[in-house]
Amino acid sequence: MVNHAADIVVHWVQAGMATPWLVWLVITLMKCGAVVGVMMGMVAYTVLAERRFCAFIQDRLGPNRVGPFGLLQPVADGMKLFLKENVLPGHVNKVYYVLAPAITLFPALATIAVIPFGNRLGGEKMVIADLNVGILWVFSLAALGVYGIVLAGWASNSKYPFIGGVRSAAQLISYELAMGLSVIGVFMLAGSLNLGQVVEYQSHCWLVLKQPLGFLIFMVAMFAETNRTPFDLPEGEQELAAGYNTEYGSMKFALFFMGEYANMVVASAVMVTLFFGGWQVPFIPVEQWLGCSWLSGMVYIGCFLAKLAAFLFLFIWVRWTLPRFRYDQLMNLGWKVLLPLGLLNILLTALVLAGQR
Amino acid sequence: MIFAEYLPAALQAGIALAFVAAMLIVPPIVAKKGAPNPAKDSAYECGLPAAQSGRPRFSIKFYLVAILFVLFDIEVVFLYPWAVVYKEMLREGLSILFSMLTFLAILFLGFLYVWKKGALDWK
Numbered sequence: 454m455v456n457h458a459a460d461i462v463v464h465w466v467q468a469g470m471a472t473p474w475l476v477w478l479v480i481t482l483m484k485c486g487a488v489v490g491v492m493m494g495m496v497a498y499t500v501l502a503e504r505r506f507c508a509f510i511q512d513r514l515g516p517n518r519v520g521p522f523g524l525l526q527p528v529a530d531g532m533k534l535f536l537k538e539n540v541l542p543g544h545v546n547k548v549y550y551v552l553a554p555a556i557t558l559f560p561a562l563a564t565i566a567v568i569p570f571g572n573r574l575g576g577e578k579m580v581i582a583d584l585n586v587g588i589l590w591v592f593s594l595a596a597l598g599v600y601g602i603v604l605a606g607w608a609s610n611s612k613y614p615f616i617g618g619v620r621s622a623a624q625l626i627s628y629e630l631a632m633g634l635s636v637i638g639v640f641m642l643a644g645s646l647n648l649g650q651v652v653e654y655q656s657h658c659w660l661v662l663k664q665p666l667g668f669l670i671f672m673v674a675m676f677a678e679t680n681r682t683p684f685d686l687p688e689g690e691q692e693l694a695a696g697y698n699t700e701y702g703s704m705k706f707a708l709f710f711m712g713e714y715a716n717m718v719v720a721s722a723v724m725v726t727l728f729f730g731g732w733q734v735p736f737i738p739v740e741q742w743l744g745c746s747w748l749s750g751m752v753y754i755g756c757f758l759a760k761l762a763a764f765l766f767l768f769i770w771v772r773w774t775l776p777r778f779r780y781d782q783l784m785n786l787g788w789k790v791l792l793p794l795g796l797l798n799i800l801l802t803a804l805v806l807a808g809q810r
Numbered sequence: 811m812i813f814a815e816y817l818p819a820a821l822q823a824g825i826a827l828a829f830v831a832a833m834l835i836v837p838p839i840v841a842k843k844g845a846p847n848p849a850k851d852s853a854y855e856c857g858l859p860a861a862q863s864g865r866p867r868f869s870i871k872f873y874l875v876a877i878l879f880v881l882f883d884i885e886v887v888f889l890y891p892w893a894v895v896y897k898e899m900l901r902e903g904l905s906i907l908f909s910m911l912t913f914l915a916i917l918f919l920g921f922l923y924v925w926k927k928g929a930l931d932w933k
Contacts, residue, residue, distance in 0.1 A: 481818045485825050539838040543851030544864065555830040562826030566819045582819035589890070590819065610864035611853035623872050626879040633886040640893040699854050704837040708830065781932035784875070788930045792882070792921070796914060799889070803896065807907050810900050 484581050488565055491758075495765070496714040497527035503769045510773045537703035545700060549608035554701065554708035557601030560594040561715035567591060568722045569649045571732050571754035574747060579732070579754060580649060587648035588640070591723060592633065595678065598716065599625040602680075602697050605709070609700040617696030620686050620780065627787035628677035628684075634795030635670035638802040639727050652731030659735070661728040666798045668728045670791050675720040677787070680713060682772040686780055721764035725757065732757040874929055885917050 501516070501523065508515025517523040541547060567587045571579030584590055599622055606618015640646055642663060643654040654660075661668045677684040693699070698709045725731060732753040743749040778786070844850075853860040892910055899906035924930060 481821055485818070485822050488822070489825055489829065535837055536841050537837075538844040539841055540844075540850050542853075544853050544860075551834060555834055558833075559823075559826050559830050562829060563819075563823040566822035581822050582815060582817075584815060584819060607865070609853075611855070611860070612864060612866055613854065615865050616868070619868050619872050623875045626883075627875060630879065630882050630886060633883065634889070637886075637889050637893045640890065641896045644894060644897045646890065646894055694854065703841065704833055708833055784930070784932045789925065796918060799893075800911075800914065803907055803910065806897060807900060807904060 480577060481581065484577075484579075485566075488570070488581060489562060492562065492565060492715060492718055493711075495718050495761075496711050497531070499714050499717065499765050499769075500530070500710070501526050502765070503772070506766075506769050507773045531707070534704055534707040539703050539705075542700060544610045546608040546610060549604045550700075551705070553601050553605035553608060554705045554712070555601075556604065557598055557712035558708045558715060560597045561712055561719050564591050564594045564719050565722065567648055568719075568726055569652055569731055570722075570757050571750060574750035574754075578649070579750070583647070583649055585645075585647050587651075588636065588646050588727075591648075591719075592629075595716075595719070596629060598678075598712070601709075601712070605701070606697040609697070611700050613694045613699045614697045617693050617699070621680065621697060624677060624680075624684065624686060624783060624787075627784060628674045628791070631670050631787060631791035631795050632674035632678060634792065635667045635674065635798060636727060637795075637799050638664045638667045641799075641802050641806060648726050648731075652726060652733065655730040656733060659728065659730045664728065664798070664802070666794065666801075668724075670795050670798065671727070672724060673786075673791060675724060676768070676771065677783075679716045679720050679768070681717070681768055683775040683778050684783060685772075685777060686783060717765060717768050718761065721761045721768070724764055725760040729760055871932060878924060878929065882917075882921075885913075888913070 504526075505515040505517075505523065515523065516526045519525040519529045541550070566581040567584050567590045569578070569580040569583075573579060582590075602621045602625075603618045606614045606616075606621070609615065609618075639651065639660055642660065643651045645651065645654075651660075676682075698706055701709060734752065734756045739749045739752050743752065853864050855861070889910075892906075896906060896910075
């Protein structure tokens with residue numbers, strides 16, 4: 454299909470029917486569409502995978518009735534949530550109540566624009582926007598996500614969502630510091646904020662081997678940023694009902710739900726890109742074996758998706774293995790452990806680089 | 811044009827915006843509409859009638875954390891440009907290392923002060 458679409462574009466150019474600008478627009482739109490499509494598909498099937506894996510961990514079967522092995526379950530869930538009655542409770546602040554779920558999902562979908570998900574496909578770089586400020590785009594948009602949760606908690610005008618929202622705000626900003634500090638070592642080594650160049654830098658050695666402490670801090674911070682267990686206090690069922698989304702239903706609830714899983718996909722993609730060589734295939738010289746063809750381009754994309762899936766599995770595995778932190782433990786870990794460790798990591802990296810001079 | 815490379819990112823953001831907007835606008839139109847009910851208009855409180863305000867008083871600690879975050883986050887932002895040029899500047903001498911060590915030392919002293927004052931304790 455990809456080949457076919459490219460043929461059409463080539464045909465246009467040869468027939469003189471397309472200006473370079475139009476070609477650029479078509480190619481960019483194709484990439485955006487493919488990325489959003491793959492991402493929403495991954496979100497839907499990560500939800501199913503989570504339900505199946507947690508069932509196996511708890512010695513149950515999980516949803517297996519809709520379609521073969523329950524594979525059509527996400528479609529059924531989606532249809533149900535889409536057609537549910539849209540309740541707009543009388544006690545909420547209506548504008549912010551409606552906007553909050555959108556603010557949660559939007560950053561996740563926009564962030565993915567700067568992640569390189571493959572090398573080249575027919576001469577076209579497999580990244581939507583090859584920005585010099587790559588990681589800053591990721592962090593600045595990811596930081597918007599907290600507004601969605603705080604607004605949801607405040608606009609709901611109800612106790613559980615309010616407490617969930619306040620807790621979430623404090624948690625997200627605390628771990629954002631550790632997250633920001635832990636990746637500085639990566640950019641000191643790579644010498645660029647451009648994620649494509651960070652991947653290039655890792656062609657011989659993955660950065661997780663050079664920055665193990667940085668990776669560990671970053672991973673813990675990412676679990677906290679995505680509100681996943683062991684850091685899921687904003688939505689701790691036993692204390693807060695469902696936390697910040699208690700007052701939500703139908704598609705507005707689904708947007709929060711999709712937002713959580715889309716954020717997991719983005720977090721996994723950033724971890725793969727920064728620390729695990731991005732789309733690069735370890736040990737196998739793909740281009741020597743297959744040549745610079747569409748096939749090798751697809752192999753790189755497949756490798757990226759495989760690494761991504763491994764991290765998504767880790768998110769699920771951890772959720773159904775570890776218990777939840779207490780709130781003071783959470784804050785202690787963020788401020789008194791991860792923050793000093795992040796500074797130490799920068800110091801060590803700076804000294805080692807200066808020593809190698 | 812210098813902003814040309816930002817266009818695809820803006821396009822992706824536009825698509826993301828269109829997606830979430832569609833998800834908010836379409837369901838209320840196609841979904842079934844239920845009869846009004848006083849229970850739908852009251853805050854969720856595990857089945858009991860809601861008592862007191864929906865926005866209760868909360869600990870001052872949360873404000874403190876937010877203010878500390880702003881201080882430290884600005885300092886983290888300063889580290890990014892430094893990290894990018896660090897390797898190149900090292901070739902011209904160690905001054906790039908020492909300038910940042912001084913900066914980090916001041917930052918760390920402030921951090922120790924906050925710690926000793928007990929601003930990071932949750933009781």
